[in-house]
């Protein structure tokens with residue numbers, strides 16, 4: 001059997017040269033909550049594991065220019081414990097917090113959730129709704145990529161062999177803004193989304209929506225940003241007619257599959273309902289009311 | 295190439311061991327260090343029987359590589375009691391008969407200690423959510439929750455809840 005090697009680089013350059021110079025398949029590791037399960041099942045057979053957690057900046061949260069910079073490998077428990085991040089981006093934090101148990105939260109990261117590229121990844125619709133940007137580093141240097149451009153298909157990303165995500169950046173918040181994430185699962189904990197929905201809105205002083213992003217998870221091969229759903233919200237308060245248009249736009253964007261968690265018809269219908277409920281929470285938060293999500 | 299040489303702290307003691315990359319922390323604890331309190335129920339992060347505290351965070355040791363323990367500090371169920379004196383959480387699990395086969399118990403004890411260290415006064419709902427990653431096939435959970443709430447009350451110095 002091919003020996004499995006492990007490296008824990010201490011700098012970005014060291015990590016990039018390990019990846020660029022690897023003779024066989026190499027896998028990056030943050031919390032390992034996807035990676036170790038896939039190693040164990042035999043689905044992955046890398047020759048090298050590159051543990052990113054010792055690279056400076058990969059763990060931790062800082063505020064910068066009015067926004068937040070989250071180290072790519074930072075565990076969910078650290079996000080949940082950060083009062084400032086939670087106040088500014090409750091939807092992103094609640095989406096991350098839905099991942100697995102407290103034990104999983106001790107390890108699971110945003111970058112791992114994104115790069116595992118599951119269509120049902122919970123933090124991804126919330127990050128896309130937030131307009132999050134991934135800072136990617138590699139042999140050719142550094143580039144900033146909108147989060148939605150990272151996953152390309154189930155299990156696949158747009159990252160090159162020598163690239164990894166250094167940090168996730170969340171933009172500054174205009175006044176009267178709010179975000180939310182909800183997922184539908186048949187139980188209350190420890191399951192994979194049938195549908196997930198992230199909504200991020202900015203309102204004017206009268207409560208009329210001036211900007212919106214609506215994203216659905218688990219209804220297509222990757223999370224989908226739904227401009228038509230955002231268009232249904234912009235220029236309106238959240239009245240019955242607006243909610244009906246939002247629901248219809250969300251359903252129209254679904255290209256789901258039928259599996260043990262739900263049929264195409266069921267997922268499509270639930271997507272509309274989740275869009276309504278998530279938008280309601282995001283609007284409440286934008287008006288300064290603290291609302292418990294899931 | 296040789297095995298990884300790992301230097302770490304387990305239950306407050308300096309420990310060194312050798313391991314292959316694919317050996318998990320749980321494998322190392324049980325097979326190399328003979329700390330067999332942590333159990334393997336699923337090896338996929340679902341059951342919590344392997345729960346340990348690593349650098350202040352509760353984790354499934356089946357989803358941590360042994361080599362990742364380098365330079366870290368790990369608490370296992372063997373490190374919860376104070377010598378021969380059981381931790382209040384352990385005592386309350388016994389008093390409330392919060393175990394039958396006992397396979398899940400080490401994970402519950404470690405997770406409960408982590409809960410009460412972080413939140414000495416949890417509601418029952420908070421305790422149930424915190425322990426959602428620990429599965430028990432025997433007790434139906436109610437006795438476990440009673441033990442947890444009673445241990446919390448005792449540790450806060452309150453009289454036992456009726």
Ligand SMILES: Cc1cc2nc3c(=O)[nH]c(=O)nc-3n(C[C@H](O)[C@H](O)[C@H](O)COP(=O)(O)OP(=O)(O)OC[C@H]3O[C@@H](n4cnc5c(N)ncnc54)[C@H](O)[C@@H]3O)c2cc1C
Nearest residue numbers: 028030031032033034035100109112113115121122165339
């Ligand atoms: C019991 C259990 C329950 C779970 N529940 C949920 C759930 O409810 N919702 C959900 O969405 N997921 C869930 N997951 C999946 C998993 O926990 C999440 O996807 C988690 O966010 C992965 O993060 P990680 O840091 O552990 O990733 P890792 O396992 O370290 O990595 C995952 C993938 O991302 C790559 N990667 C890691 N870091 C980087 C980086 N910085 N740059 C580029 N690529 C990188 C790795 O190479 C790998 O392909 C669950 C897993 C378990 C075991």
Ligand code: FES
Nearest residue numbers: 335336337342356
């Ligand atoms: S053995 Fe680790 S969670 Fe089940």
Ligand code: FES
Nearest residue numbers: 394395430431432
């Ligand atoms: S006591 Fe048997 S699994 Fe919990």
